[in-house]
Every structure is written in C-alpha cells, then in structure tokens.
Amino acid sequence: MKKLLLDQGLPRSAGVILSQRGWDAVHVGDIGMAEATDVEILGYAKQETRVVITLDADFHALLAVKAASAPSVVRIRIERLKGLALADLLEKIWSIAQDDLSRGAMVTVTERSLRIKHLPVG
Numbered sequence: 108m109k110k111l112l113l114d115q116g117l118p119r120s121a122g123v124i125l126s127q128r129g130w131d132a133v134h135v136g137d138i139g140m141a142e143a144t145d146v147e148i149l150g151y152a153k154q155e156t157r158v159v160i161t162l163d164a165d166f167h168a169l170l171a172v173k174a175a176s177a178p179s180v181v182r183i184r185i186e187r188l189k190g191l192a193l194a195d196l197l198e199k200i201w202s203i204a205q206d207d208l209s210r211g212a213m214v215t216v217t218e219r220s221l222r223i224k225h226l227p228v229g
Contacts (some may be wrong), residue, residue: 109201112152114161115141117183120190125197133157145169152178157206160197162186167213174227179208184217 111132113122125132135141135148143151145165152159159166161179166180181200188196196216204214204223211226 110157111197112148112154112155112157112159113161114163114166117160118188118190118193121188121197122227124190124194128194128198128213131157138164145149149175149178149180149224167215170213170226174229176211179214179226181208181214181216182217200228 109130111122111130113119113132113134115135117134117181119134119136122132124136127204135143140148140151145163146169148159149169150164151157157178159178160183161180162183164182167182170180176213181191183196185196200214200216201208201219203221207223207225208214212227213224213228215222
C-alpha cells in the first residue's frame with residue numbers, strides 16, 4: 108500500500124515525483140480538497156485507504172480523541188522541504204514504518220528522529 112494523501116503546506120511536486128516513482132500519491136489541492144477541514148481529510152483518507160502526510164499536529168490529536176484505528180498519519184516536523192527532499196524522505200519513512208502504517212499508526216518525523224504510535228491510541 109503506497110497510497111498517500113499530501114496535505115496543504117506540502118509541495119505538490121512531491122506527489123508528482125512519487126507518482127513518477129510508482130506511488131499513488133495525491134495532493135489535497137489536486138483533488139478539490141484545498142479548503143477541506145482536517146476531519147474531512149481524515150474521512151477521505153480512510154475511505155480511500157490513504158496515509159495522510161501533513162505538517163499539522165491536529166491530525167494526531169483528532170485520531171487520539173476519537174480512538175480511531177485509521178487512517179495512518181505521518182506528521183513531518185521539518186520545515187521548508189522542497190518536493191524532491193520530501194519525496195526522498197517519504198521513501199525513507201516508508202522503508203522503516205511500512206508495516207506500522209499498513210496496520211494503523213501515527214508517525215512523527217523530525218530531523219533527528221522517527222516516532223511511531225500504533226492506532227488506536229488510548
């Protein structure tokens with residue numbers, strides 16, 4: 108399962124690069140969800156079995172409060188990544204956390220660490 112949904116604030120070019128590499132990656136802005144709420148984005152990702160990639164901490168909080176088991180969310184805590192750097196980072200994350208993401212997880216990525224919490228939380 109290499110199906111990703113990239114949130115606002117992330118470069119659309121990362122989705123294009125990943126698609127060229129064989130991933131099923133879409134950006135919320137490319138599917139008419141640029142103005143969607145976090146809850147709507149989570150609902151869409153769950154329905155489409157996509158992993159949400161975001162800069163926004165609210166997604167993890169929403170999953171925890173609802174004790175949700177899906178969708179998986181990767182929060183990137185690295186600012187100003189360009190498309191190629193983000194695509195490369197996502198491939199690295201996938202190589203480490205693929206099994207966790209397929210079962211349901213919240214992943215937080217910083218420049219120095221990768222933390223995984225399995226869903227549901229609580």
